[in-house]
Amino acid sequence: MTNFRSRVVQWTKREVAERALGRALAQLGNNPEKNAKYLLGAVDYVASGEKQGIIRDRVHRWVNEEAGKEFLGRIITHTHPNCRRRSLARMAVSMFFRDQNLRERCLQEYGVTPPYVMLISPSMRCNYRCQGCYAASYERKDDMDSQVFDRVLSEAEDMGINFFVILGGEPFIYPELLDVIKKHDKSFFQPYTNGYFIDKKMAKRLADLGNVAPQISVNGPAEYTDASRGKGSFDVCMQAMDNLREAGCVFGFSSLVTQHNVDAICSEEWIDQLIDKGALYGWLFLYMPVGGDPDLSLMPTPEQRNQLRVVMKQYRETKPILPIDFWNDGPLTGGCISGGRLYFHVNHRGDVEPCIFVHFATHNIHNCSLAEALASPFFSSIKQSQPFCYNTLRPCPVIDHHQAMWNLIQQNNANPTHEGAEKMFTELEPQMKEYSDGVQRVMDDVWDNEDYHNWAAQWEGLCGIPPERLEQRRKEYEESRRKSSYATQT
């Protein structure tokens, strides 16, 4: 009974925060000064404690900058108040303004601190047949049972998670998707989609639901998207964006960055096109050499990775859109977020994986509760190793510290969840070492010469990293810098 009561209190607190932010967002109108006043008043109300104060102060600055003002203007013209309330407000509360007591309650009740977001792939099927993709080998019988999908969402919600990213395959191919989402009316969903199923009718349905904000996967201008997805796929993405914008949905984009499309993705013309189409934010992912047939020549070089960092940071400061660069924004999250510190993935078979790019698991939700999987020694040892480096511009235990994740996988006897999962750690080890050495060479200089240290000082508060571990990582990093400078001099 105590647990039930504390859960109700928890939900109520979150709903109050979501309502305060949602009401401010729904009230936005033609007067920019009033808009800033409504929004900042709500942010001041929901932000509590020193940690959230850092975010509150950042929002205050941003809303008064040109890009922030324009961004608010775009919310007004492009989105329906229902979607602002049920998507934007929920996303902001889940990511930035969670109840401070949630960690403690979850720790007591489940023995684990709750991640911010759960990724789940109910189906691996897809209507496209992209080069190198394995989705074609899956059938309807391979889908996650809808009752299991529903159960896992409920268990996550019990732990205080209400931000769900739906992956695949193509999420909209899963017949029960919207029925299950409808049952989880107090949560927020972000499906990554090729846009094929988002016609005007679907966009209207999503706007009515309000709590679904699709991410349209588009790998740059037409020639790049069509080359990776097939002829006509770019037009499908653009049409889906038009449909979503006209219906008033909140939506974003997601792009896979390779050696070949990085210049196009960084171009001002392209980001302006995405703004014109109505995307409010977007996620950029580097090509990862995962799966049975990885192609290392597609991985952006360390220099290209830095190019992406510089350009996206600049766009975020000057354009009315929020691009998020999954690796280069490591300093904002205290480095790697996997293993349930901030996120994890459940695949279509129910395997609970630490990261969407790490196809290994020790637990499956068919044999245990979600809380048991999150409290597993595998996940705990990943969390205890984070950050993998003080320089969180090199956050990744898969591509930047190429042996770190492999050691944790072996120590915990984690099983591969996909054919060829171990290849990048074994067969491709020499190439991965060369790549991670290159990233170290480029990113350590960036780290030492830019102001990322200010963020590092705040990780403990924002991201749940103990100060003593942070201090240890700082010493390790400084030692490695001393050694490399000595090696260069001699």
Ligand code: SF4
């Ligand atoms: S393992 Fe790498 S890709 Fe996955 S969350 Fe960590 S840093 Fe990101």
